[in-house]
Amino acid sequence: MRTVFSILIDAIAYGMVLFIISIGLSIMMGLMRVVNLAHGAFAMIGGYLASYAIRDLHVNYGIAILMAVIGTIIVSVPFEVLLYRRIYRKSDPLIQVLMTIGITFFIIGVVNFIFGPSLKSIPLPATLSGPLDIGFRSLPTHRLFVIACGIVTALALWLLIEKTEFGIKLRASVDHSGMADALGIRTEIIYAVTFALAIGLGAFGGVVGAEILPVEPFYALRYMVTFLVVVSVGGAGSILGALSASLLLGLADTTGKYLAPEFGEFFFYLTVICIVFLFPHGLFGRSHA
Amino acid sequence: MNRSAKSILSLAILGLMTGTASADVIKVGIIGTMSGPYALFGKNFKMGIDAWVAEHGNKVGSHEVEFIYKDEEGPNPAKSKALAQEFIVKDKVQYLAGVYFTPNAMAIAPLLEESKTPLIVMNAATSSIVEKSPYIVRTSFTMWQNTVPAAKIAFKNGSKKVAIAVSDYGPGVDAEAAFKKTFEADGGAVVEAIRIPLATTDFSPIMQRIKDSGADTIFTFLPSGPPTLGFVKAYIDNGLKVGGVKLMSTGDVVTEPDLPNIGDSGIGILSTYHYAVSHDSPENKAFLATIKKGGGNLDDVTMTSVAAYDGARLIYKMIEATGGQRDPAKAVDAVKDMKWVSPRGPVSIDPATRHIRQNVYLRSVEKVDGKLINKESQTFADQPDWALSTK
Numbered sequence: 001m002r003t004v005f006s007i008l009i010d011a012i013a014y015g016m017v018l019f020i021i022s023i024g025l026s027i028m029m030g031l032m033r034v035v036n037l038a039h040g041a042f043a044m045i046g047g048y049l050a051s052y053a054i055r056d057l058h059v060n061y062g063i064a065i066l067m068a069v070i071g072t073i074i075v076s077v078p079f080e081v082l083l084y085r086r087i088y089r090k091s092d093p094l095i096q097v098l099m100t101i102g103i104t105f106f107i108i109g110v111v112n113f114i115f116g117p118s119l120k121s122i123p124l125p126a127t128l129s130g131p132l133d134i135g136f137r138s139l140p141t142h143r144l145f146v147i148a149c150g151i152v153t154a155l156a157l158w159l160l161i162e163k164t165e166f167g168i169k170l171r172a173s174v175d176h177s178g179m180a181d182a183l184g185i186r187t188e189i190i191y192a193v194t195f196a197l198a199i200g201l202g203a204f205g206g207v208v209g210a211e212i213l214p215v216e217p218f219y220a221l222r223y224m225v226t227f228l229v230v231v232s233v234g235g236a237g238s239i240l241g242a243l244s245a246s247l248l249l250g251l252a253d254t255t256g257k258y259l260a261p262e263f264g265e266f267f268f269y270l271t272v273i274c275i276v277f278l279f280p281h282g283l284f285g286r287s288h289a
Numbered sequence: 290m291n292r293s294a295k296s297i298l299s300l301a302i303l304g305l306m307t308g309t310a311s312a313d314v315i316k317v318g319i320i321g322t323m324s325g326p327y328a329l330f331g332k333n334f335k336m337g338i339d340a341w342v343a344e345h346g347n348k349v350g351s352h353e354v355e356f357i358y359k360d361e362e363g364p365n366p367a368k369s370k371a372l373a374q375e376f377i378v379k380d381k382v383q384y385l386a387g388v389y390f391t392p393n394a395m396a397i398a399p400l401l402e403e404s405k406t407p408l409i410v411m412n413a414a415t416s417s418i419v420e421k422s423p424y425i426v427r428t429s430f431t432m433w434q435n436t437v438p439a440a441k442i443a444f445k446n447g448s449k450k451v452a453i454a455v456s457d458y459g460p461g462v463d464a465e466a467a468f469k470k471t472f473e474a475d476g477g478a479v480v481e482a483i484r485i486p487l488a489t490t491d492f493s494p495i496m497q498r499i500k501d502s503g504a505d506t507i508f509t510f511l512p513s514g515p516p517t518l519g520f521v522k523a524y525i526d527n528g529l530k531v532g533g534v535k536l537m538s539t540g541d542v543v544t545e546p547d548l549p550n551i552g553d554s555g556i557g558i559l560s561t562y563h564y565a566v567s568h569d570s571p572e573n574k575a576f577l578a579t580i581k582k583g584g585g586n587l588d589d590v591t592m593t594s595v596a597a598y599d600g601a602r603l604i605y606k607m608i609e610a611t612g613g614q615r616d617p618a619k620a621v622d623a624v625k626d627m628k629w630v631s632p633r634g635p636v637s638i639d640p641a642t643r644h645i646r647q648n649v650y651l652r653s654v655e656k657v658d659g660k661l662i663n664k665e666s667q668t669f670a671d672q673p674d675w676a677l678s679t680k
Contacts, residue, residue: 007494118546140527214490253491261484261495
């Protein structure tokens with residue numbers, strides 16, 4: 001029984017990290033129909049900015065997260081205005097893939113040049129580091145923080161998209177941009193804001209997830225497959241989908257690692273294959289004609 | 290084409306060929322990870338060689354030595370083989386050197402005898418590499434060499450039950466076998482042996498498994514880079530360190546450039562390795578001073594720079610012994626039995642294995658003058674590669 005609880009706790013913590021990083025990509029793919037392979041690159045920029053802010057500017061962890069998110073959004077503005085804006089919704093996927101993978105390599109090169117090829121840590125404040133005794137075992141305190149961040153993010157996004165006026169406009173623009181335009185909704189602005197939101201979430205995930213997915217120049221490529229898998233299993237654009245996919249995959253991966261580490265990623269991908277076989281559009285995805 | 294034109298042409302070709310051969314520049318081809326996640330180690334090859342050239346000049350007798358670099362990127366045997374062929378055929382190098390990854394070294398080995406090119410391995414650490422060609426000499430280390438002392442220390446320090454956790458590839462399997470054999474021969478028990486997939490990023494479940502196994506010590510090897518940091522953090526954050534479970538590793542897990550990222554919580558972690566940047570000797574001080582003078586950053590120095598520095602020494606000796614002619618047998622013979630004092634301590638080339646014999650040091654992570662270092666506390670003198678030699 002203790003083992004089961006242990007696995008569950010680790011699975012939830014790992015799943016939440018996957019969720020926080022992947023949700024931005026899910027929004028991008030589901031709502032803007034852009035296969036943004038550069039998502040990991042923006043998450044990485046967030047991580048580097050936070051690392052720089054804490055280690056060289058000596059700011060507080062919370063402020064560093066804020067600086068990283070805002071900084072990454074600022075960095076992404078030229079990309080949005082010059083490149084992404086042209087491929088929202090309509091372009092064929094090949095152009096999107098080529099363009100975003102190109103951006104990824106560009107960012108990797110620049111980051112490598114500025115920060116060097118070695119790994120950068122994001123030091124945690126004393127309250128979040130070290131082990132925490134939760135009765136039957138001890139757990140990294142930071143994991144609980146990540147779980148909390150995941151829950152807050154999921155709730156906030158749900159409220160934003162389902163309950164606010166911005167959410168209504170966004171859903172209108174997504175479902176029928178021509179009609180939304182005709183009704184006086186500035187779809188261009190809606191898209192730009194959603195892009196910033198997706199990038200900001202990526203940067204946030206890059207920072208709080210850095211304990212599990214450490215920040216280094218090849219972060220952008222190394223973990224991209226994992227993020228894409230979460231989105232395709234959960235269904236693009238669905239918050240609930242991304243959340244359940246992250247937790248399910250976290251569970252499969254953790255259980256596999258705990259009981260049979262020699263199988264490697266086997267259980268992770270087995271779960272992916274089963275789910276995609278049963279739900280070709282992901283758990284909560286809508287089919288796009 | 291008539292006959293006389295043909296013979297003129299062949300004469301001209303012959304002239305060109307001998308022209309290149311007698312021009313007195315001896316080229317050395319260095320294959321290293323110059324870009325990508327392992328770029329730091331390729332950069333260290335260059336730092337080490339540059340330091341040697343800065344101290345000893347770029348000439349051996351009347352022969353000028355030129356080092357050329359090519360990028361092996363990652364574990365990619367096909368690419369490394371192509372690079373080596375390019376070096377041999379196009380650049381006409383007389384010596385090959387470098388190589389960070391074992392599979393890459395294995396792919397280059399078959400080319401050496403045919404092309405009469407010696408290879409100085411400056412990192413790749415699987416024991417069997419030197420057996421693949423008589424023209425291979427190694428100046429780095431092997432897993433067995435560094436792991437056997439780790440097992441002895443663990444037993445002497447009172448560890449009874451050990452959990453082994455290694456990366457699931459060649460050197461990891463070597464490390465597991467070396468530790469298990471030595472530790473069990475001394476009378477200890479290995480209660481858990483986990484092989485971790487190379488792509489693992491979340492080590493929490495592995496730590497929990499080790500905890501449940503009741504082990505009092507963990508022995509680990511992972512290739513330096515993102516996984517090592519994750520492993521050490523998981524060890525600390527899952528409460529194993531405060532719970533009194535000891536961590537023992539080879540130095541790959543705590544390379545100096547990674548220490549600031551592990552942070553103060555890493556203080557006390559034990560490792561056995563052949564080189565610490567903090568090694569206290571006049572040779573090491575001079576070596577580091579040369580690197581600094583050449584514009585290198587001392588925070589970037591790792592074990593590969595010292596292996597490259599010593600590798601350059603062997604190449605100079607080989608050129609001297611062969612008078613600049615291509616004669617691999619004579620070149621390799623000249624360095625067998627060579628003894629010298631390296632920045633890492635006294636070393637020698639074992640004539641039987643062509644692998645370097647060296648001191649292995651027990652170190653613990655400590656903070657000295659506000660900087661985290663691997664502080665040496667005990668020396669195992671003159672260690673061979675324990676997989677190939679028995680004494």
